[in-house]
Amino acid sequence: MSDSHPNNFPKLHNAAWPGVVGKGEGSEPAIDLDTILDLTAAAEVDGIKFDGVDLFLFAPHVDIDATDDDLKALADKVKARGLSIGSVVAPVWPPTGGGSAMDEGEGRTKFLGQVRKATHIAKRLREFGVRPYGVVRFDSACGPSDWAQDPAGNQAKIAQTFKEAGKIAADAGERLAAEGEICWGGMHSWRTMVDLLERVGEPERVGFQADMAHTLLYTLGENAPQDRILPVGYDWSDPAVLDDALRTLTAALRPWTIDFHVAQNDATVFGSGSHDHTGRHCQATDPNGKLDIPRHAGFWLRDEKGQLTKAFKHICWDGCMFPNAVMMKPQTWNDILAKMIAVRDAHGWAE
Template identity: 80%
Template sequence: MLGNGNGATTAHAFPKLHNAAWPGVVGKGPDSEPPIDLDTMLDLTAAARVDGVGFDGVDLFLYDPHVSIDSTTEDLKALADRVRSRNLVIGSVVAPVWPPTGGGPALDEGEGRARFLQQVRKACGIAKTLKELGIRPYGVVRIDSACSPAQWAEDPQGNQAKIAETFKQAAAIARDHGERLAAEGEICWGGMHSWRVMVDLLERVGQPETLGFQADMAHTLLYTLGHNAPEDRILPEDYDWSDHATLDQALVTLTDALRPWTIDFHVAQNDATVFGSGSHDKTGRHCLPNDPNGKLDIPRHARFWLRDHHGEGQPTKAFQHICWDGCMFPNAVMMKPETWNSILSAMLSVRNAHGWDA
């Protein structure tokens, strides 16, 4: 057992435990609830405690009102001070590659691709600066295709090739900045909306040292159900959720295909339904870890992502931190300290079961 400096003990030192700040922004706005500002999200994260153990850091969305994609070095120094003052660090950051945030669809060979790559370039610059400021010891830059499955389906092969080319160019930008990109597996992104299509895209890019996969337990569960890609469903149509062995085997199939590419990981809960709020398309519903409708046994099912040999082997150690993602919760839920304590408890259960010390 390891001491954490305040008398508490934890089973392992790694992976470090992060909270995502972007649930304060994603799914919020004029057509939903107002955003929760970054300082409040940082305070909620820093205050969480379970048996004396707290979060180690935060992952950030590089978009107003949290962190401007056009932040200056002075802005980033101030950000680093705000995070450091709460005894936290920064890990992965999300590039705002979507058209409403200044980006463009990755399947557009013209202006859309140019805007997409511009946002990746800015995000990688911010990530590099935060690393140089000593506040970001690890993490990746997260991207997706910034287009819908319906757009992609207009020309599956042609659009898949276009997205792959955009991602190759984005990977070159990341490499020039000493960064890595993680493509988010989520059913609402065209070319990434099914596990087979996601593997195909990663293989087309073919640069695992620079562009890998970002797995979120809530989103990837929907891969097994074939949402937006019924032909790639793994679980049977009449699946009974009390049949745990069948779910385990489905997750073995899924994670054996995507684990070798996984370089960023979100702990999450899902009730096997989709949900969207604000301007966010419907995707895997994030539930609180103890939601009675949740279909995941979080520490048990995390093992399929975090351990090799079908989830039965040694920790892969493919990333130094894991993050909780809980987008589109009501503000009233997010403002409760007990929400973050329950989340932190789930994160600790994952690290205690699948962590390592060096």
């Protein structure tokens, strides 16, 4: 907070999961959490630093079966670097011990078991004084092609699983945010995402997590051509057309949004691991990025009248699948932090 940057909210967080997502097993080695924390804490632009990190509850960063002693040590190491913890990601997918939200049997049981563990960790981190805000992020842990075999039936099954997950979260004093990414069945288009949230019908328990890179793909109808908003053949030469598309998108999903990722996207898709034809994160300064990050963040952070929603206390940068050499450069994190500061300058507030 300074004369040139008067806002101190929302708080600015870096995501830790780029150190593990897409790493290992034939790829580059994971970057350990201590290194990610050090890189985050070292970044500084105009005297401003990151306020915290968001975490993936997955080893080697944070084991979903972490003990209280493990979590206390985690809280201490984060606080020692002058950082807080915000939102955390529940590993609900089958390869990580979870199960498909479409599976009414063992899959649902395993899915809910991971939600229970994640919300317990989130609660304990609050109690340890390192997590003043944030939600628990999750998704349906199933693909669009499987969902499409019975859209109505599968949507109802996912909604029921999410309802039960919301009750678990509420018991821990937590909220869940469903990730808007086109690789998740029932969440792969903006219309199916809104439908799913309405079926759950408990916004105080289950809301939406918007990522600027992933939600851009909603406007292109990737994995759901019938729900495309941008015209077919749009060549990005007319920014007003993109703005209109984003207004349609955010009008539908903003009321549900309780967690937000600042990100860049070049309008291409890719597949990696269990991700099915999903959005590509770009570096903050990528010349091929299609988003004006500070301006387009405002479509999510302000309502249709231009008023700040203040729906969450922090925002997080998300950039996955970058080479380790890029992630180990201090300039990478300063560039990211500069974009985050620009978003807060344009759409933040002072407390």
